[in-house]
Amino acid sequence: MIKFLLKGIIRDKSRSILPIIITAIGVTLTVFLSGYMRGAMGDMIDLNARFETGHIKVMTQPYLKNKDQLPNDLALLEVSELIADLEKDFPEISWEKRIRFGGLVDAPDENGLTQGQGPAAGLAIDLFSKHSNEIGRMNLAPAIVNGTIPIRPGEALISEDFSQKINASVGDDVTFVGSTMNGSMAFQNFKVAGTVRFGSAAMDKGAIIIDITDAQNMLDMEDGAGEILGYFPNDVYDNNDATQIAETFNAKYIDSDDEFAPIMQSLKQQNGLASLLDYADVMSGMFVAIFVFAMSIVLWNTGLLGGLRRYQEYGIRLALGESKGHIYRMMISEAVLIGILGSILGSILGLAAAYALQVYGFDISEFAPQSNMLMPNVIRAKVTPDLFYIGFIPGVFAMVLGTALSGIGIYKRETATLFKELEV
Amino acid sequence: MNTEKIITLENVVKRFKVGDGEFTALKDINLNFDKGEFAGLVGPSGSGKTTLLNIIGSLDSPTEGTATVMGKSISELSHKESALLRNHHIGFIFQVYNLLPVYTVYENVEFALLLQNHSAEERKKAVMDALDWVGIADMANKKPAKLSGGEGQRVAIARAMVKKPQILLADEPTANLDAENAHAILQTMKSLNKELDTTFLFSTHDEKVMKYMDRIIHLRDGSVEKDEIINSKSSSK
Structure with missing residues (x-):
């Protein structure tokens, strides 16, 4: 009987083409939009993890409460000892010290007079230690526009846009003006080793990157760090593991009297990423729900028309x-077959579109030039294994639901009138 | 002579609702049909021919009285049991051939057997036999659109006969055929009637068709006006 149905579907184009096209369009949109959401959210999470949140982050409790103000007066001290403990307790995690700081960067001309200056968002990372993977993690090498990565203390990277704004070029000296951990003025000259562009408006507006030791000296933070970031092996975030590690760590300090006791947070707990990730999940679910609802109505209507056409x-x-x-x-079986064909076609088209967006990307920098949110300038989709089936099941379901609704009419048909009906 | 009764109608009445009132299509019908009869229901439009075929074909049930087909009381059958009765024991031939246009002649005839879950081999043999009976075995792979009226009706007969039903109901089967084709079709049916001992029951008001009948039941205004035995094979009133 299935063979018989297949012949009918293949030969009677009007029975199959329209439902297949409708299903394929719905599945294509579902697969593509899901791939887009995964890509956009994945890139955003990745960018946040690399630049700001880590997969897990350790701070002092008061630093956490005021972290938007970059309160280095509340930073962690004796971090070498703390990192040693962390490495002992969680050996699979890679731990990195970081200091985030703000201030003014001044670029003097050859006479020492200011030729340009602007507010800078500073980031100190471990640039020189052999065990550090910070350069790779932050993609510094590919991000270099001019010059090189700093190779000795006293050198800095500044963002390309910022360098143009303050008229500073590679090899020029710039002066950082800020405040130390203790509140006194901090002045430090740096040589611009290179300029970078990260592809994120928030980072590219006014970033200066220096080595962590230079920052500790400049800000009077001996063996101190604003944050200690932890990264899972291969830099792949696992929310369950991150949550468990954070809970284990925090349990050690739950009864501590030290008001500067460290506290650990997972990536999802920071920067509102939890709500963002939940939002992404809801949006993905909504795509599928809207698709199933809309497609079912269209296919219901198509089924009614088909039912009229196949009345005889x-x-x-x-x-x-x-x-x-x-x-x-049998109508449902036909719907399953048509749904499978449409879903296969839609999945192929959706995957192709998602793959194209993954490879070529879509530049949104013009739409958010002044964004302070840490998000990539180029939106890319991500083709993940679940995209191969995420549209498939709703595609078949919508087709079956539409047919099931339209097919109810068959039960209302009076056999007593068949002779009369079939005379025409 | 075979006198096995396969259709029995006792005091059959059929009423239809028409607006607020009722229309009586069949009035106190009492008829029996034996296995192998070749009988015709004749009468003007509205005389109750099609209503009677509907009831015998288990497409409808009587309002009053008892219609027993193949030993089963039509009124007591569920929809599924009615379908099963039609599927296994009753064939239908319509005025219009009503072939499924996307399927070939072979597949149209095969469809009735697909419902009975026969093996592919059994189906093939039965379909080719049926096409042979009606003389169109060479057209097995043609689509209905490529057939003439006579050929289309032969396919319809093959489709009705392929499952070897005990009863074949035909509603004006030659109405759309010219005299030559009508004659050929009726000859085919007559020979199948003899060969397979199938009971043929026609609804017609075509004089040419009536000439082939062994028994003619004249209906008027829902009642049997005359039950005429032409050939001794048809018998029971």
Whole structure:
């Protein structure tokens, strides 16, 4: 019977083409939009993890409460000892010290007079230690526009846009003006080793990157760090593991009297990423729900039209002794076959579109030039294994639901009028 | 002579609702049909021919009285049991051939057997036999659109006969055929009637068709006006 149905579907184009096209369009959109959401959210999480939140982060409790103000007066001290403990307790995690700081960067001309200056968002990372993977993690090498990565203390990277703004070039000296951990003025000259562009408006507006030791000296933070960031092996975030590690760590300090006791947070707990990730999940679910709802209505309507067109065929089949239930089940079987064909086609098209967006990306920098949110300038989709089936099941379901609704009419058909109906 | 009764109608009345009132299509019908009869229901439009075929074909049930087909009381059958009765024991031939246009002649005839879950081999043999009976075995792979009226009706007969039903109901089967094709079709049916001992029951008001009948039941205003035995094979009133 399945062979018989397949022949009908293949030969009767009007029975199959429209539903297949509708299903394929819905599945294509679902797969593509899901891939887009995964890509956009994945890139955003990745960018946040690399630049700001880590997969897990350790701070002092008061630093956490005021972290938007970059309160280095509340920073962690004796971090070498703390990192040693962390490495002992969580050996699979890679731990990195970081200091985030703010201030003014001044670029003097050859006479020492200011030729340009602007507010800078500073980031100190471990640039020189052999065990550090910070340069790779922050993609510094590919981000270099001019010059090189700093190779000795006293050198800095500044963002390309910022360098143009303050008229500073590679090899020029710039002066950082800020405040130390203790609140006194901090002045430090740096040589611009290179300029970078990260592809994030928030970072590219006014970033200066220096080595952590230079920052500790400049800000009077001996063996101190604003934050200690932890990264999972291969830099792949696992929320369950991150949550568990944070809970284990925090449990050690739950009864501590030290008001500067460290506290650990997972990536999802920071920067509102939890709500962002939940939002992404809701949006993905909504895509699928809207798709199923809209497609079901369209396919219901298509099924009603098909039912009218095949009114005579169903009449003949009833007269030949096929029960209404059997006809209904055959309609559902046809819907499953058509749904599978449409879903395969839609999945292929959706995956192709998502792959194209993954490879070529979509530049949104023009739409958010002054964004302070840490998000990539180029939106890319991400083709993940679940995209191969995420549209498939709703595609078949929508087709079956539409047919199931339209097919109910078969039960209302009066066999007593078949002779009259089939005379025409 | 075979006198096995396969259709029995006792005091059958059929009423239809028409607006607020009722229309009586069949009035106190009492008829029996034996296995192998070749009988015709004749009468003007509205005389109750099609209503009677509907009831015998288990497409409808009587309002009053008892219609027993193949030993089963039509009124007591569920929809599924009615379908099963039609599927296994009753064939239908319509005025219009009503073939499924996307399927070939072979597949149209095969469809009735698909419902009975026969093996592919059994189906093939039965379909080719049925096409042979009606003389169109060479057209097995043609689509209905490529057939003439006579050929289309032969396919319809093959489709009705392929499952070897005990009863074949035909509603004006030659109405759309010219005289030559009508004659050929009726000859085919007559020979199948003899060969397979199938009971043929026609609804017609075509004089040419009536000439082939062994028994003619004249209906008027829902009642049997005359039950005429032409050939001794048809018998029971």
